[in-house]
Amino acid sequence: MAERPGRGSARTVTPAEKAQARAVSLRRIGALFIGHRRHLSVVVGVIVVSSILAMVSPFLLREVIDVALPDSNLTLLIWLVAGMVAVAAATSALGVIQTWISTRVGQRVMHRLRTDVFAHLQRQSVGFFTRTRTGEVQSRITNDIGGMQQVVTSTASSVASNFTTVIATLVAMAALSWQLTLVSLVALPPAIYWTRRVARMRQAITAQRQRELAELNVIIDEGLSISGIQLSKTMGAGDAQIERFTDSSHRLIDLELRSELAGRWRMATMNIIFAAIPATIYLAAGLPFSTMSIGTLVAFTGLQAGLFRPLMSLLDVGVTLTASLALFQRIFEYLDLPVEVQEPATPVRLDHPRGHLRFEDVTFVYGDSETAALAGVSLDVPAGSSLALVGETGSGKSTIASLIARLHDATSGRVTIDGVDIKDLSLTQLAEIVGVVSQETYLLHTTIRENLRYAKPDATDEQIVAAARAAQIHDLIAGLPDGYDTMVGSRGHRFSGGEKQRIAIARTLLRDPRILVLDEATSALDNDTERAVQRAFDELSAGRTTVTIAHRLSTVRNADQIAVIDHGRILESGTHESLLDKGGRYAALSS
Numbered sequence: 061m062a063e064r065p066g067r068g069s070a071r072t073v074t075p076a077e078k079a080q081a082r083a084v085s086l087r088r089i090g091a092l093f094i095g096h097r098r099h100l101s102v103v104v105g106v107i108v109v110s111s112i113l114a115m116v117s118p119f120l121l122r123e124v125i126d127v128a129l130p131d132s133n134l135t136l137l138i139w140l141v142a143g144m145v146a147v148a149a150a151t152s153a154l155g156v157i158q159t160w161i162s163t164r165v166g167q168r169v170m171h172r173l174r175t176d177v178f179a180h181l182q183r184q185s186v187g188f189f190t191r192t193r194t195g196e197v198q199s200r201i202t203n204d205i206g207g208m209q210q211v212v213t214s215t216a217s218s219v220a221s222n223f224t225t226v227i228a229t230l231v232a233m234a235a236l237s238w239q240l241t242l243v244s245l246v247a248l249p250p251a252i253y254w255t256r257r258v259a260r261m262r263q264a265i266t267a268q269r270q271r272e273l274a275e276l277n278v279i280i281d282e283g284l285s286i287s288g289i290q291l292s293k294t295m296g297a298g299d300a301q302i303e304r305f306t307d308s309s310h311r312l313i314d315l316e317l318r319s320e321l322a323g324r325w326r327m328a329t330m331n332i333i334f335a336a337i338p339a340t341i342y343l344a345a346g347l348p349f350s351t352m353s354i355g356t357l358v359a360f361t362g363l364q365a366g367l368f369r370p371l372m373s374l375l376d377v378g379v380t381l382t383a384s385l386a387l388f389q390r391i392f393e394y395l396d397l398p399v400e401v402q403e404p405a406t407p408v409r410l411d412h413p414r415g416h417l418r419f420e421d422v423t424f425v426y427g428d429s430e431t432a433a434l435a436g437v438s439l440d441v442p443a444g445s446s447l448a449l450v451g452e453t454g455s456g457k458s459t460i461a462s463l464i465a466r467l468h469d470a471t472s473g474r475v476t477i478d479g480v481d482i483k484d485l486s487l488t489q490l491a492e493i494v495g496v497v498s499q500e501t502y503l504l505h506t507t508i509r510e511n512l513r514y515a516k517p518d519a520t521d522e523q524i525v526a527a528a529r530a531a532q533i534h535d536l537i538a539g540l541p542d543g544y545d546t547m548v549g550s551r552g553h554r555f556s557g558g559e560k561q562r563i564a565i566a567r568t569l570l571r572d573p574r575i576l577v578l579d580e581a582t583s584a585l586d587n588d589t590e591r592a593v594q595r596a597f598d599e600l601s602a603g604r605t606t607v608t609i610a611h612r613l614s615t616v617r618n619a620d621q622i623a624v625i626d627h628g629r630i631l632e633s634g635t636h637e638s639l640l641d642k643g644g645r646y647a648a649l650s651s
């Protein structure tokens with residue numbers, strides 16, 4: 061299956077470990093409700109009262125049949141009938157209250173889980189997102205938590221309600237006739253047996269179904285996002301995509317069918333058994349030595365018929381809970397992901413960051429990669445100066461850029477700003493100090509104004525216009541019919557590469573970072589556009605520490621310092637002239 065296996069999933073899991081994992085998650089599920097104990101006890105109280113209240117009815121019925129009707133006692137009859145109506149009214153009212161409270165509790169628990177998962181994933185380093193398919197994350201947050209919600213809200217309240225109904229009914233039945241009560245209970249052992257079998261089946265099917273739902277989501281994301289649809293249209297992959305979607309959807313039919321049917325044949329068997337019980341009871345009541353009144357018989361079979369539904373759904377709780385363990389486990393798996401790039405416990409605050417950037421013998425290895433992407437890189441970029449990184453594709457330039465913004469943490473060595481290890485700065489301050497513009501700009505599907513404001517929520521309209529002017533994009537925006545209120549389209553597809561790039565620059569300008577990292581920000585642009593964007597960069601770079609990664613050497617010759625990167629190492633560094641004089645790799649590249 062396409063799902064990414066978790067850590068350590070390669071070895072086989074013993075049944076004992078499985079059982080332990082289950083116990084742990086049951087306790088964890090319980091812990092989700094701890095904060096709602098007060099509300100839950102109110103729910104239980106309401107349920108107990110209404111179940112006991114409901115038990116009064118059969119006794120009233122027995123009095124109607126055995127006393128009021130034969131004696132033609134109209135007053136008693138009216139009282140008894142009124143009592144029956146009152147009991148029904150009271151239990152219904154209590155039912156409404158109970159649903160209200162338990163749904164609220166269930167919804168709050170789900171809300172907490174949803175927001176916890178979202179917040180936790182937001183803290184994950186980019187490494188997680190490169191490993192994980194977008195649709196998979198969405199599916200867990202919507203489908204899995206959605207599925208849990210159903211379980212939690214319906215199960216939590218039905219457990220209590222059915223449990224008390226069953227107990228109260230049994231007590232009332234025993235009060236009427238304990239012999240017949242025993243006869244009625246013969247159905248219990250087969251019911252429990254079937255239920256356990258179904259529970260196991262359902263859990264397996266649910267896990268499989270959620271994986272399939274995630275798969276479907278991934279296909280939707282890959283097939284129907286703007287980049288995905290462009291790829292599929294240009295590659296003529298439309299039919300294949302439809303086929304992939306159809307196959308996945310088809311497998312879902314099968315899983316849903318199996319999931320639904322898993323319980324049905326058990327229900328059918330139990331229905332037959334339960335239908336046979338009243339028949340047996342009438343038979344027993346008709347036997348010569350029976351002394352039962354007709355009222356008792358009617359009341360008893362009434363009670364007994366009412367036992368079926370709550371008893372079965374009580375047994376079902378086990379089934380749904382076991383099935384939903386699969387859902388909880390998928391969510392807990394996300395909540396348990398370690399955060400790779402961690403916020404320091406006691407952050408150092410730089411009051412007036414100058415932007416002196418240093419790499420001290422930095423080595424970096426991606427995930428479980430065999431080779432180091434960076435090996436022993438040392439760089440010193442004084443505040444306000446510029447460094448250019450050149451080198452072949454795959455030499456490690458973007459990796460250096462990502463370490464400055466702490467998208468990853470160095471495997472060994474340190475990256476410092478003004479002498480402080482960036483791991484000791486709060487992530488918020490680091491983001492304030494370091495601004496990154498890369499080749500791939502991501503614009504939100506909203507107006508230009510909102511896109512710019514994303515960088516600085518309290519920016520005034522004047523500041524926004526000033527930033528756009530500096531980024532050489534104001535005239536273009538002002539010329540649009542809706543100006544700054546123009547929608548950028550999904551991921552900014554309404555704009556050309558150069559235009560998007562300049563919007564991204566304006567966005568970074570608004571943040572006013574001390575250290576600016578430009579990762580091949582102009583390499584996708586044609587010459588004219590590049591010149592316009594380059595002017596924007598010059599504006600942006602003035603007075604800041606800049607690290608520029610550029611494809612065209614023409615754009616880096618003025619840098620204070622140029623470093624040539626090769627296979628994760630610094631091959632040589634110096635100014636344009638000194639490197640040319642040296643006649644090494646840089647000189648070879650320039651000629």
Ligand SMILES: Nc1ncnc2c1ncn2[C@@H]1O[C@H](COP(=O)(O)OP(=O)(O)O)[C@@H](O)[C@H]1O
Binds near residue numbers: 452453457459460
């Ligand atoms: N997320 C990643 N996971 C594993 N390896 C990666 C990842 N990103 C880049 N690499 C590898 O690290 C090396 C350096 O990549 P990169 O820094 O992007 O190079 P450049 O920007 O100079 O073209 C390459 O060999 C690349 O394959």
Ligand SMILES: [Mg+2]
Binds near residue numbers: 457458459580
């Ligand atoms: Mg790169």
